[in-house]
Amino acid sequence: MDRVVNVAIVGATGLVGEAILNFIASRAFPVGELHLLASERSAGNSMEFSDRHLKVRVLRDFDFSAVDVAFFAVDADVSLEFAPIAADAGCLVIDCSSAFRLEPDVPLVVPEVNPESIADYGMRNMISCPGSQVIQVLTALAPIHNEVGLDRVSLSTYQPVSGVGKQGVEALAKQTANLLNAREIDPQCFTKQIAFNVIPKMGDVLENGYTLEEMRIQWEIQKVLQDDAVSVDATCVTVPVFFGTSVSLCAETKAYISADETKSLLAQAEGIDLLNDSGESDFATPVTEAAGQDAVFVSRIREDLGERQAISLWLSTDNIRKGAALNAVQVAEIALKNYI
Numbered sequence: 001m002d003r004v005v006n007v008a009i010v011g012a013t014g015l016v017g018e019a020i021l022n023f024i025a026s027r028a029f030p031v032g033e034l035h036l037l038a039s040e041r042s043a044g045n046s047m048e049f050s051d052r053h054l055k056v057r058v059l060r061d062f063d064f065s066a067v068d069v070a071f072f073a074v075d076a077d078v079s080l081e082f083a084p085i086a087a088d089a090g091c092l093v094i095d096c097s098s099a100f101r102l103e104p105d106v107p108l109v110v111p112e113v114n115p116e117s118i119a120d121y122g123m124r125n126m127i128s129c130p131g132s133q134v135i136q137v138l139t140a141l142a143p144i145h146n147e148v149g150l151d152r153v154s155l156s157t158y159q160p161v162s163g164v165g166k167q168g169v170e171a172l173a174k175q176t177a178n179l180l181n182a183r184e185i186d187p188q189c190f191t192k193q194i195a196f197n198v199i200p201k202m203g204d205v206l207e208n209g210y211t212l213e214e215m216r217i218q219w220e221i222q223k224v225l226q227d228d229a230v231s232v233d234a235t236c237v238t239v240p241v242f243f244g245t246s247v248s249l250c251a252e253t254k255a256y257i258s259a260d261e262t263k264s265l266l267a268q269a270e271g272i273d274l275l276n277d278s279g280e281s282d283f284a285t286p287v288t289e290a291a292g293q294d295a296v297f298v299s300r301i302r303e304d305l306g307e308r309q310a311i312s313l314w315l316s317t318d319n320i321r322k323g324a325a326l327n328a329v330q331v332a333e334i335a336l337k338n339y340i
């Protein structure tokens with residue numbers, strides 16, 4: 001790429017925003033001017049980019065008219081207010097939050113799965129990235145869906161505290177230290193104690209008994225695959241892990257596919273690191289394998305023991321990198337190369 005583009009990172013001081021900044025540097029993204037934006041809390045702070053120090057500025061006061069690409073890595077309510085302002089000013093918004101994921105005129109993209117959807121960015125000047133669970137599930141399941149068709153996916157997530165941002169990391173660190181010192185804890189941003197515990201309910205429960213986080217997994221998977229017939233039964237669980245998210249899933253398929261065929265298929269698929277189950281230590285964990293890496297790690301591939309045509313998998317991925325920041329930067333790279 002010869003030309004350069006002016007870039008803004010909204011939420012640059014957060015976990016995802018800082019990872020976007022690092023990917024822009026490490027992947028030699030063709031950046032001209034770079035604007036780092038956050039709330040009044042971080043305004044004036046300095047962040048490193050290559051050999052430069054850049055000052056963080058306040059989002060509310062920023063004029064997007066000279067920006068070409070704006071990465072939004074803020075909570076959904078902040079994206080809802082400011083992403084349309086940026087898009088209307090003429091820049092391409094790539095949003096990591098849940099704010100626009102299900103809007104029919106905003107493409108929802110995992111580059112390994114539906115890069116062609118990026119072509120539709122112009123309807124709102126926006127592209128959304130799915131949540132980190134959906135990114136890893138689809139990176140692993142899209143090759144199987146393309147080969148034999150998916151009917152139904154049952155899954156449980158093992159989500160780290162960093163899934164709710166910096167405050168989740170602080171909460172687990174503080175609770176752990178307090179408990180080890182026999183002190184009282186405050187659940188902070190989690191509904192119950194998360195240190196040395198697991199919490200099988202993220203957010204409010206809807207009338208159907210599922211949480212919004214669980215329903216979003218079905219809706220986002222159906223939107224990316226453009227197939228409302230794929231049903232998803234999800235249970236979302238927060239675990240006392242700082243970074244790295246995992247999913248245990250069983251995918252029922254329209255036609256039989258063996259475990260060996262699944263392994264061959266996934267060995268050739270983009271974005272996957274396949275651990276072949278050939279040895280004792282050949283499985284991935286969120287902390288030991290996935291954290292700090294860019295691939296979706298797939299292991300524990302098994303065929304259903306009963307009569308169902310179904311394949312079970314264990315996935316682990318860095319939620320901040322491929323689960324958000326890398327996905328967003330990949331989307332921008334494809335948009336610049338092919339469409340803008």
Ligand SMILES: NC(=O)C1=CN([C@@H]2O[C@H](COP(=O)(O)OP(=O)(O)OC[C@H]3O[C@@H](n4cnc5c(N)ncnc54)[C@H](OP(=O)(O)O)[C@@H]3O)[C@@H](O)[C@H]2O)C=CC1
Binds near residue numbers: 011131
């Ligand atoms: N963490 C994860 O695993 C994943 C996160 N996402 C999504 O990415 C987004 C960012 O998440 P994450 O980085 O984890 O969150 P963090 O809490 O770590 O960071 C939030 C960022 O938003 C900024 N911010 C907060 N309020 C405002 C405001 N009013 N105006 C401007 N900036 C504001 C904060 O700035 P300040 O320093 O000033 O407070 C900070 O830079 C969320 O929508 C999240 O759902 C998606 C997939 C995975």
Ligand SMILES: N[C@@H](CC(=O)OP(=O)(O)O)C(=O)O
Binds near residue numbers: 076097099130159323
């Ligand atoms: N918790 C989600 C991130 C997300 O999408 O959050 P929210 O639904 O609150 O915007 C994830 O790890 O993928």
